[in-house]
Amino acid sequence: SYSICAGPNDDELRVAIKKVPGGLFSTFANEQLQAGDTLEVMTPMGNFHTQLLPTQAKNYVAFAAGSGITPILSILKAVLETEPQSTFTLFYGNRTVEAVIFKEAIEALKNRFMGRLSVHYLLSREYPGSDLFYGRITAEKCAAFCKILFNCEATDEFFLCGPQEMVEAVQDTLTDLGADPNKIHVELFQAATGKQAAQAQERVEALPDIVSTVRVILDGNNFEFSLPAHGDTILDAAMKAGADLPFSCKGGVCSTCRAKLLEGDVMMEVNYALEADELEQGYILTCQSHPQSERVVVDFDS
Structure with missing residues (x-):
């Protein structure tokens, strides 16, 4: 299954398919799928969303790593376009600057919604000029961000998407810092392995x-x-x-x-x-x- 990365006002459906070594469909999609081909798909499903209303003035915070940006990008667009009084803060982890997916689209949204969208990139294999944003998204990083860059208790909705270890670490930290567990929405990009299995x-x-x-x-x-x-x-x-x-x-x-x-x-x-x-x-x-x-x-x- 793949997440929709287009916003509700984009008038089209788009998904991002990253080629995975040994992946059957991801390899097919990247190497053989061509314009004009027809695919049979199921209707969108899942719970990685929240109700949006033009009259709402909410503070949203999202944590994404790698391909986890895909559904976050769609949600981000929807919030900023539907709720003109709401703000959105994104923490996005990647290995290097070149590995950042949708960087141009995200920067365009920053310029379009200046003052309402804050984006913080974390790099794990390239020094970004600040220790705070160097490394993976961890529980310690999340706690520091909550202390410096956003108010955990004043945030209305959280969206977390990425590897299981990252998502669970951030989810637990946010809860410990006072966030309402019912307001933390999570989506994983991989099944349980190792200890969980x-x-x-x-x-x-x-x-x-x-x-x-x-x-x-x-x-x-x-x-x-x-x-x-x-x-x-x-x-x-x-x-x-x-x-x-x-x-x-x-x-x-x-x-x-x-x-x-x-x-x-x-x-x-x-x-x-x-x-x-x-x-x-x-x-x-x-x-x-x-x-x-x-x-x-x-x-x-x-």
Whole structure:
């Protein structure tokens, strides 16, 4: 899945696809995709946004690293164009100046919305002339920025996008400094690895030794199969049984596989996509869910 980088008033949809070594689609898109080709895509989804109103006067702060600027750029444009009384502060980390994605577009927005948009670039492999902005975005950097460049408690909305380590460090720091956790919006560009993956596996091994009957509802159709709690996720098991379900990252990041739990109980290995209100409403990520009850019903149509 890829994030939209165009603003709502750009009259077009744009995505940025960075070539990843060994990446199937990113390699295809950068080396073979040509103007005039047609791609079938799903409708945009996810929770990395907030309600914008022309009458609002809010302070927004965003932290992005590398390709994490993609959705942030879209949000930044939307805020500045829709809410003329709001301000936006961006902290953007890259290795070098040459590696900065969308630098010209960001600088153009700074000139267009002078006084309302502040941009601070951090470089990890090139000295930018200040120790404060030299290195990666870390918890320590975030705390320093909050002390010097913005008021954490006076900020209305935060947007964080980048590698998991950076996002979690900034999220924890902002919360510790007084930010409302419900106002911190996060999006990751990679699935859990290392320690997080090991912890997820431990949770799977701790599940009860049962075989569940799982019913999946999609487009009004019902699909039923048996699934051991210690076996595949609901998404993987359903697809092996012949179901054609929506998915993308399979890492608990994008929410493409979101469905509503109508009956039973499940355990999610990780969740980086669903917010608290969605969890309260019963939504799950099927790519991360294992049954914990003898019967489970999930609805992709809800």
